[in-house]
Structure formats: structure tokens, C-alpha cells
Amino acid sequence: MSKFKKDKSKSQPGVSTASLPDIVFMLLFFFMVTTTMKEVTKQVEVRPVKASESQKIRKKSLVDYIYVGALLDKSKGNAYAIQLDDQLYPDERGIQSWKTEQLEKRSQQERGDVVTSLKIDKKARMGVVSKIKEELRDVNALKINYSANKDIRPTY
């Protein structure tokens, strides 16, 4: 029996940390692959809607974002605002000039494929959404995407 007894007097060797960089690099690559760069700092609260038919946008480089939601900075009140890049607008009037500017950044061939992704709070009213859509139609930016998180398919 004593054959298996360990010699208690010997000190335990320290855990080797040689593989720690590898582990951390692995984590790093995982995050680099699965995440995307932040487009802007959100200044409005957007509680996303859910939809079972939600699909990924194919070309990420050809997407512009419009955010609609209540202001995160509660000291400015509870009103809904539209955020375009880092600018906040109380109504839809800033959209046309912003969108035209965005389209001009792209080459002629790409312009028709640019998608405007609407990230809108679920409790927003359709009045503001309709107005945004009208503005986009005015500048002939017709492809839109109602941003929605993937939901499980209902059974009914």
C-alpha cells in the first residue's frame, strides 16, 4: 500500500503558464471573428423587435443606419429622436441631406445597392417611421431593412 503513497515533503511544481498566450490569442481571434466594429455610439435607446423571418444583410459595407428611440440622456427629456451617425434630430428633416451625403460617398455602381437599416425602438409609433420612409423615397434610396432580432418560428 505504501507503494502509492506520495512523498509529502516534495513541493508541488507551479502550473506552467507557457500556454496562456495561446489561450488568450484563441479568445482574441474568437472575438475578432464573431463581433463587428461599433458603427456609432448610440445616443438613443433602441429595444429591438423580433421577427422569425429576419435575415442577415448580405453586404455589410453597403449599409447606412438610422436609429430611432427615446434619448438615453434622460436630462434632455423623454422624447423620441432620430440619430444619424453622431447627430441627433428631433424629426425627420435631417434625413434627406444626410442620406444624399452618404450616397455620394459611394461609387456610382454601388449606389443602387445601398441598404438603409432602420433600427427602431419597438414602442415607436408608425407615424415617424412612415415619415422616414417618405424622406428616403424622396432621395431615391429605396432599399431598406427593418432591423430585427431572429426569433423562433411560431407554430400557428
Add this chain to the structure above:
Amino acid sequence: MAKRQIPEINAGSMADIAFLLLIFFLVTTTMDVDQGISAVLPQKIENQSPIVIKKRNILVVKANKFDMLMVNGEETPLEGLYQKTREFYVHAENEELPSLITITPGLAKEKVLTFKSWHEQRPEIQAYKDSLEEWTERYRAVEIFGAYQELPKNAIISFQNDNATSYEVYVAVRNELERAINDMRNELTLRAWNIKFQDLDPDKLEEKEKIKIVRRVIPQRVAERAPTKNAEE
């Protein structure tokens, strides 16, 4: 002095550097992927005259300011919309629903030949060219799926919401319409090619052709009417 031992670079700080990079990425990136329901807005046309469509050829979906739904004049819960949409596309002859056109191999072939000869005689007329294209697609569809029934050309789903309808309900309705249409398309593609409609890649020429054919059989025609004003209802 021929060979000098080069000291090994100390890799002890490698972990720290990697951690630093990791933390940088954690802070600057977001997890959420870009996904959603795509739509194409109608082009702006000045002074457009209203189009008259027979009542039976429209599936009228309305959402009011209380987020309640009405489908063809009947109050319907969101759960019922899927079934009604499918019914609009596929149903037995019924006076209140559009009369479907049965496309048979014989009919498709005949039409293709007719429009082909017309197009050859008058290549400048766009309508002949379009019709030829349409019927060629239908002919291909009949070859693949067998005889099928198609919605008449002017049949549409009309969706109208109120200015006070919540965005959540609006997206839910669009989603249900999309789901019904996607399911019908998937049934076709799964049967014929054992692939889901969404998995067809428009960048591949052959699959692009398939997408066109499926879209011809199950067209997605959702038109949005100008929203009702809050005060009206």
C-alpha cells in the same frame, strides 16, 4: 567568435500583450449582427393615377391605433394572418378570393411560341419582350413543378397601418406575410431541389435562375397604403 549564442526572446509578456488586444476588441466591437426584414420602397412617381383593382383581388390588411388587425374586413388576431395569406395564394374557386390561373405545360408552351413570334416581328415593343420573358419563366416552372396555379397579375396584398400603430406590430405583420410566402416558396424548392429558398445564392447564375422561377410562381406583392391619420379612427 564564430558562433555566438543568441539569447532567446523572453515570451513572458506575450500573454499581457494578447490580453491588451483582447480587451481592446471587447470594448470597441459589438456582438449584434445585422439582420432584419428587407423591403424595397416604391419609386416616387408624380401624379400617379390610382389603380383600380377588383375587391376579390386584394387582401386588405389593416392595423389600427390600438394595434388590432383587420383582414378583409374581419377582425383577426395576428395568429390568423398566416393562414389567411396562404389562403389568398392557394384556394379552391371562391367568389371572395382571386380566381387563380392554372398554368399547364400546353398553355405555357403555346404562349411562349406566340410571344416569341410576336417579339421577333416587332422587337422594339417592350411589352412583347416582357411577356415572352414571363412565359419562358412559367414554362420552366411547369417543367420543374408540374402544372400549378398562379395569382392573377393584379392581385396584391395591401397593408395599411395607422400613424399610431406601434412599430412592433407593424414588423410582426410584415413578418407574418413574409413567413407565409417564404413557407410556400420553401415547399416548392424543397420538393424540387431539396434546398430552402433562402439558401439559394443569387450570386450563382444557376441559382439566380431558380430564384426567378420561384418568384414567378409565388410572387411577393405587398403594397403599402398611406397610413391613416390618428384622428380619423
